[in-house]
Every structure is written in structure tokens, then in C-alpha cells.
Amino acid sequence: MRNILRFSAAIAGLSFLVTAAAGDDPLEDAIKARQGYMQVVKFNAAPLFGMAKGKIEYDAEAAKTYANNLQAAAMMKNGAMWPEGTDNVSYAGKTRTLPEAWTTYPKVAEANQVWIDATGELARVAGDGLDALRSKIGAVGEGCKGCHDDFRAEDF
Amino acid sequence: MRADQTGDYRREKIWDPVIRLWHWLLVVSVSTGWLLGQFRDFATVEWHIYLGYCTGILVLIRLMWGIFGPVPVRLRTLLPSPSQIMEYTRHFGNRKPSGSPGHNPFGGLSVVIMLVLLAVQVCTGLFSEDDALFASGPLAGWISTGGVLRATAIHHVVATLLLVFVGMHVAAVLYYLLWKRENLIVPMITGWKWIRVIQRDP
Numbered sequence: 001m002r003n004i005l006r007f008s009a010a011i012a013g014l015s016f017l018v019t020a021a022a023g024d025d026p027l028e029d030a031i032k033a034r035q036g037y038m039q040v041v042k043f044n045a046a047p048l049f050g051m052a053k054g055k056i057e058y059d060a061e062a063a064k065t066y067a068n069n070l071q072a073a074a075m076m077k078n079g080a081m082w083p084e085g086t087d088n089v090s091y092a093g094k095t096r097t098l099p100e101a102w103t104t105y106p107k108v109a110e111a112n113q114v115w116i117d118a119t120g121e122l123a124r125v126a127g128d129g130l131d132a133l134r135s136k137i138g139a140v141g142e143g144c145k146g147c148h149d150d151f152r153a154e155d156f
Numbered sequence: 157m158r159a160d161q162t163g164d165y166r167r168e169k170i171w172d173p174v175i176r177l178w179h180w181l182l183v184v185s186v187s188t189g190w191l192l193g194q195f196r197d198f199a200t201v202e203w204h205i206y207l208g209y210c211t212g213i214l215v216l217i218r219l220m221w222g223i224f225g226p227v228p229v230r231l232r233t234l235l236p237s238p239s240q241i242m243e244y245t246r247h248f249g250n251r252k253p254s255g256s257p258g259h260n261p262f263g264g265l266s267v268v269i270m271l272v273l274l275a276v277q278v279c280t281g282l283f284s285e286d287d288a289l290f291a292s293g294p295l296a297g298w299i300s301t302g303g304v305l306r307a308t309a310i311h312h313v314v315a316t317l318l319l320v321f322v323g324m325h326v327a328a329v330l331y332y333l334l335w336k337r338e339n340l341i342v343p344m345i346t347g348w349k350w351i352r353v354i355q356r357d358p
């Protein structure tokens with residue numbers, strides 16, 4: 001019993017030390033998470049834009065998969081990645097999210113809804129040929145742009 | 157017959173055909189290019205880039221013409237000395253045509269500033285990127301992400317500066333037309349302009 005207590009205390013102390021040494025800041029983790037999330041979005045969107053522009057050959061299966069991924073990403077419940085106090089004033093150099101994302105709430109949620117709708121429409125038709133893909137892809141791009149113009153700074 | 161001289165002013169051909177054609181081509185390529193950039197969408201953004209290239213070529217032609225072209229369009233003529241500017245400021249408000257044989261000192265200065273801004277705009281455009289989605293400049297893949305962000309940010313700031321300087325350019329032309337009663341637009345079409353020949357206090 002004594003040993004178990006000692007062992008637990010040691011583990012607790014150790015994990016505290018490790019976290020402290022790593023300087024773990026849960027808010028910074030959230031920033032990293034959303035930036036990674038946006039990169040995932042980008043890597044699924046880019047091949048679709050490439051196909052629509054004729055830079056990559058259209059492939060119905062791939063297009064459908066990417067579009068489904070994009071829709072899933074858009075619908076992801078990800079509020080935890082945007083905790084209050086993580087705007088680019090408080091975390092200068094780390095994030096590009098403008099304070100407006102919080103101060104003008106729920107505008108950012110409305111922008112997100114526009115994007116969810118656009119990705120949904122795209123996912124429905126992306127596998128039905130290049131023309132179908134082209135007819136819906138513009139709105140998805142507008143969705144990214146609409147949000148970035150209002151809630152993202154140009155530079156870190 | 158039209159009199160070629162009235163009072164202190166004489167009609168002279170000051171703008172050569174190259175610079176006249178160049179000027180109006182630039183108006184078209186910069187204004188449509190600017191609008192296609194500002195209001196870009198997926199279907200038309202490539203045209204923003206093509207018009208940007210046209211503008212870049214026009215800027216290069218202008219630099220060549222500023223070295224080898226006729227005197228009124230030479231870069232050396234365009235850059236005014238401080239004393240020329242001071243002198244010109246004194247009668248800027250007079251309700252009288254300037255009769256300048258080319259650009260007046262402010263006009264020349266504004267041309268140089270606009271050319272520099274356009275050159276910066278084309279160069280940063282080559283490295284700009286809209287998250288690789290709407291469009292990206294052909295060289296954006298060659299530099300770091302931070303560099304791309306910076307180039308794109310400069311591209312946006314200079315786009316606004318161009319709007320300001322083009323606006324000032326047009327406002328100045330209107331000021332000359334309405335207040336100083338000097339039409340600067342027609343000479344840029346026909347080449348002929350009324351030049352002051354007798355130097356009295358203007």
C-alpha cells in the first residue's frame with residue numbers, strides 16, 4: 001500500500017514536471033489544433049480546386065472522397081478549438097484569428113453555416129462529373145474567402 | 157482654320173503616339189485587373205493574373221520609353237527638383253492653365269510613384285496566394301509560407317495605395333479641367349496641348 005501511494009505521488013509529480021517543462025498552455029494547443037484543422041481542410045479542398053481548374057485530371061471517386069471529407073470537416077463540432085482569449089492580439093505571432101470572431105459573434109457561426117451548406121451541395125454532386133463539380137465548387141471557395149476576409153488577419 | 161497661337165499659348169504636339177496608346181492601355185489593364193482582384197471569384201481569377209502580366213509588360217515598356225523616348229516622357233523629365241515643386245506650388249491655386257509642356261512637377265512625381273507601386277504590385281502578385289485555392293502566383297510555391305503571407309499582405313496594401321494614387325491622379329485632372337480651365341484629357345488622346353510660350357508671372 002505504502003509503495004502504491006509513493007508510486008502514485010511520483011507519477012503525479014513527474015507528470016506535473018513534464019507538463020511544466022513543456023510549458024503546456026491549453027489555449028496555445030487549441031490554436032495549433034485549429035491551424036492543423038484548417039490545413040486538413042486545405043489539403044482536401046486543393047485537389048478539388050485543381051480538378052475544377054483542369055490542373056489535375058478529374059477522378060470521380062477521388063472527388064467524391066475529398067468532397068465528403070470537406071463536408072465532414074465543415075460539420076465538425078469544433079468550438080473547443082476557438083476558446084475565448086485566443087485572438088491575434090492576445091497571442092500575437094501565434095494565430096491569425098481576429099478578435100472579431102468573438103466580438104461580433106454569431107457572425108462567424110453564420111459564415112460557417114454558409115460554408116457547411118456549400119460543402120454539402122458539393123459533396124452531393126462531386127462524383128457526378130466535372131461539370132457538376134465545377135457548378136458547386138465556386139461557392140465552397142467563397143465560403144473560405146468569406147470567413148478569412150472577416151475573421152483572419154493577413155499575416156501573423 | 158484653327159489658330160495655333162492665342163496670347164501666351166501655342167498648340168504643340170507633346171505626347172507621342174506610343175505614350176498615348178500606352179496610357180489608355182494601362183487605364184484598361186489596371187482598372188479591370190484591380191476589379192478582378194478585388195471581386196475575384198473562382199471562374200474569373202485567372203484573368204486577374206493575365207491582366208497583371210499585361211500591366212507588368214506595360215510597366216517595362218514605360219521604363220524603356222522613359223529612357224529612350226521623347227523628352228516629355230523621359231524619367232529624368234518626370235522627376236522634379238525641389239525648387240521646381242516649390243515654384244509650382246506658388247501658382248497651383250491660380251485659376252489659369254499651367255501650359256506645361258508635358259507633366260507638371262506633381263504630375264511627373266505621381267507618374268513615378270504609380271509606376272513604382274505597379275512594379276511592386278506585379279512582383280508581389282507573383283508570390284501571392286489565396287490558400288492555393290482561388291489562385292496563386294506562379295512563384296508562390298518557391299518561397300516559405302511566411303514569405304507568401306507577407307507578399308500577399310503587401311499585395312493587398314499596395315492595391316489600396318494604387319486606388320488612392322489613381323484617385324488623386326483623376327482628381328487632379330478634374331481640378332485642372334474645372335478650376336484651372338485646362339483640359340489635360342484631350343491632349344492624351346490627340347497629342348496636342350496648349351503650351352505657355354511667354355514666361356510671365358503665371
Ligand code: HEM
Nearest residue numbers: 193194208209211277278281282284285286291292293315
Ligand atoms: C498591377 C497589377 C495588379 C493589381 C492592380 C492587382 C490588384 C489586386 C487586388 C485589388 C487584389 C485583391 C486584394 C484583396 O482581396 O484585398 C489582388 C489579389 C491577388 N492578386 Fe493581384 N494585382 C496585380 C497583379 C497581380 C499579378 C501579376 C499576380 C500574379 C502573377 C497577382 C496575383 C494575385 C493573387 C494570387 C491574389 C489573391 C491573393 C489574396 O487576396 O489572397 N496579382 N490583386
